[in-house]
Amino acid sequence: MRKLKLSVAALLIAGMSFAQTTEPTQCTATTKKNVQCKNVVKDGDLCYLHNPNYVKKTNTKSVVCSGTTKAGNNCKNKTKNSNGYCHLHTTKKD
Secondary structure, eight states: OHHHHHHHHHHHHHHHHHTTSOOOEEOOOBOTTSOBOOOEESSSSOOTTTOTTOOOOOOOOOEEOOOBOTTSOBOOOEEOOTTSOOTTTSOOOO
């Protein structure tokens, strides 16, 4: 019985150590209809719609890889990499 109590206590302590991450919360801003915003926020109090400091990520256009295959054909993989090569044809820097 004592071993059972100790193992339960150990599991509870281990579970608490994993629970230190912050949980997502609801946005604190109000909408145009005076209703609280229902968007979920990971960091801070405001969602991306109500945060004046939010910067939208730039959308880079994907292009066809400029590399060639072993057979000598053009590579058909798509890439958003700035050098124009896919993950297979980009040289790795060590």
